[in-house]
Amino acid sequence: MFDDLASLYQDIVLRHSRTPTHRRTLHSCNAQAQGDNPLCGDRVDVQVNFAADNSIAECAFTAKGCAISIASADMMADAVLGLHPDQVHTLHKNVLALVRTGDTIHAPENLPELRALSGVSEYKSRIKCAILPWAALIAALDGGSHATSEGLTP
Amino acid sequence: MSAALSHLTPTQLDVMAIRADFPILSQRVHNKPLVFLDSAASTQKPRAVITAMSHAMETQYANVHRGVHWMSERTTEAYEACRDAVAHLLNAGAREEIVFTRNTTEAINLVAHSFGRTMLKPGDAVVISAMEHHSNIVPWQMLRDAHGIDLRIAPITDAGDLDLIALANMLDDGKVKLVSITHMSNVLGSYTPAAKIAALAHQAGARVLFDGSQAIVHRPVDVRAIDADFYVFTGHKLYGPTGIGVLYAKRELLEAMPPFLGGGDMISSVTFEKSTWARVPHKFEAGTPAILEAIGLHAAINYVQAIGWTAITAHENALVAHASTRLATIDGLHVIGNPADRGGVFSFTMDGAHSHDIATLLDRNGIAVRAGHHCAEPLMHLLGIDSTARASFALYTTHDEIDVLADTLIRIKEFFA
Numbered sequence: 001m002f003d004d005l006a007s008l009y010q011d012i013v014l015r016h017s018r019t020p021t022h023r024r025t026l027h028s029c030n031a032q033a034q035g036d037n038p039l040c041g042d043r044v045d046v047q048v049n050f051a052a053d054n055s056i057a058e059c060a061f062t063a064k065g066c067a068i069s070i071a072s073a074d075m076m077a078d079a080v081l082g083l084h085p086d087q088v089h090t091l092h093k094n095v096l097a098l099v100r101t102g103d104t105i106h107a108p109e110n111l112p113e114l115r116a117l118s119g120v121s122e123y124k125s126r127i128k129c130a131i132l133p134w135a136a137l138i139a140a141l142d143g144g145s146h147a148t149s150e151g152l153t154p
Numbered sequence: 155m156s157a158a159l160s161h162l163t164p165t166q167l168d169v170m171a172i173r174a175d176f177p178i179l180s181q182r183v184h185n186k187p188l189v190f191l192d193s194a195a196s197t198q199k200p201r202a203v204i205t206a207m208s209h210a211m212e213t214q215y216a217n218v219h220r221g222v223h224w225m226s227e228r229t230t231e232a233y234e235a236c237r238d239a240v241a242h243l244l245n246a247g248a249r250e251e252i253v254f255t256r257n258t259t260e261a262i263n264l265v266a267h268s269f270g271r272t273m274l275k276p277g278d279a280v281v282i283s284a285m286e287h288h289s290n291i292v293p294w295q296m297l298r299d300a301h302g303i304d305l306r307i308a309p310i311t312d313a314g315d316l317d318l319i320a321l322a323n324m325l326d327d328g329k330v331k332l333v334s335i336t337h338m339s340n341v342l343g344s345y346t347p348a349a350k351i352a353a354l355a356h357q358a359g360a361r362v363l364f365d366g367s368q369a370i371v372h373r374p375v376d377v378r379a380i381d382a383d384f385y386v387f388t389g390h391k392l393y394g395p396t397g398i399g400v401l402y403a404k405r406e407l408l409e410a411m412p413p414f415l416g417g418g419d420m421i422s423s424v425t426f427e428k429s430t431w432a433r434v435p436h437k438f439e440a441g442t443p444a445i446l447e448a449i450g451l452h453a454a455i456n457y458v459q460a461i462g463w464t465a466i467t468a469h470e471n472a473l474v475a476h477a478s479t480r481l482a483t484i485d486g487l488h489v490i491g492n493p494a495d496r497g498g499v500f501s502f503t504m505d506g507a508h509s510h511d512i513a514t515l516l517d518r519n520g521i522a523v524r525a526g527h528h529c530a531e532p533l534m535h536l537l538g539i540d541s542t543a544r545a546s547f548a549l550y551t552t553h554d555e556i557d558v559l560a561d562t563l564i565r566i567k568e569f570f571a
Binding site for chain 2: 002005008009014018039040041042043064065066067068123126129
């Protein structure tokens with residue numbers, strides 16, 4: 001009976017939401033920011049540590065939120081490892097396009113897991129769940145401390 | 155009212171006949187029959203309301219209280235007839251005690267501004283409860299910050315009832331001048347004992363306001379029996395249109411309170427030096443009011459009253475009993491609160507599933523529920539939860555729909571297990 005939900009809750013999404021590997025608090029970090037969805041009360045805190053070459057060495061998050069936001073945060077923490085901030089910005093734009101259009105062409109070939117987020121595009125009210133962790137990460141990289149989902153969806 | 159109801163005694167409610175009065179209920183969502191369990195947010199509209207509004211636009215419409223022409227006079231009559239209907243619904247002492255606002259929120263803001271800034275002094279206190287909607291929290295915080303009043307929060311019990319003993323203690327020092335409390339929680343479904351609260355408040359020299367947004371839909375409200383000083387509700391939860399709400403206030407209060415908004419319709423005379431105010435209730439209705447919405451609200455009140463409160467209350471009690479039984483048997487599902495007197499509202503959480511995921515999965519099966527903090531964030535913090543899913547019932551809710559909800563929740567539990 002949930003067959004038509006398979007696009008939203010793909011196995012990869014469910015796996016990341018049930019057993020996220022990056023959901024923890026770092027003892028110390030180089031940058032961090034909080035993302036809030038004021039409409040539904042969801043919150044995600046993202047922490048980052050940089051390597052000597054300024055690439056991301058470690059990305060962790062804590063969150064209260066739905067399966068989509070937890071899975072998206074965990075997949076994001078996987079995807080950005082080893083990337084420089086400018087590369088993260090590019091990837092962020094791709095993820096936004098992916099969840100808004102549902103077109104998997106926006107998922108980089110070396111990060112096939114991200115394609116699992118394409119189904120979110122069919123659920124307008126859930127797009128902000130998927131991109132809230134990214135908004136928090138971008139805020140952290142840009143020296144900010146806070147991001148909100150307001151304005152993230154049309 | 156629908157002809158199908160006329161053969162029924164006042165205690166019976168023919169839910170299938172009622173459903174036939176609501177055109178939207180035959181819609182399908184995601185190719186499933188619509189199961190609308192979000193009536194606490196807004197109810198669907200019976201054909202009587204839809205037709206009354208479109209009929210007015212097609213046959214009898216102009217601005218009110220101004221024209222000397224036929225159309226304006228008839229429209230004024232129709233608009234003012236809604237005031238009579240609301241006065242009758244609430245058993246108000248006089249029609250002048252009914253002020254039309256945009257919604258409950260605006261009605262409370264009117265009281266906070268007009269009563270709050272003139273009849274409360276800095277250092278006076280206002281009491282609200284821990285289970286208020288944001289609409290009965292934020293206006294008082296704004297009054298506190300602008301005017302220096304003290305804002306006190308009456309606690310609720312673990313079961314989700316207002317703690318009357320704590321409330322009484324809060325009134326002890328004589329500083330409280332207004333008690334502003336929900337008549338039924340939009341999250342927990344708890345009714346509050348309005349007459350008792352009013353008696354406690356009056357004993358302590360305080361006025362009392364009830365937020366009747368939820369209660370007005372489910373039970374008869376008698377403002378004089380309660381001895382409410384203010385009673386507020388919104389039309390769109392009572393099967394009427396959006397854009398119209400009601401403030402009931404005792405006449406002596408309305409006479410003493412200054413206007414809230416200034417403009418046309420609320421004046422007696424205007425010169426550049428000075429304006430004088432119209433009589434109550436028009437003093438509080440600046441600008442062209444929600445004319446068509448008043449006509450719609452009147453039709454909604456007629457519709458509800460024709461069915462009768464005995465039947466409505468019996469139907470709701472049966473739904474609450476059925477939902478309590480069904481939801482209690484679902485392993486891992488937690489209904490929030492167990493109030494002594496619950497209306498048709500159930501908030502719940504489920505182990506392993508966030509309320510948004512629950513709501514999305516229910517939606518794909520045609521079931522509309524609300525997910526989130528329900529505009530009651532402080533209550534959520536108090537309960538130690540971030541959000542809940544909420545199923546809420548109305549006249550047109552059936553036992554079968556509650557079964558569909560419960561069966562689907564069981565499958566959702568398995569889905570996320």
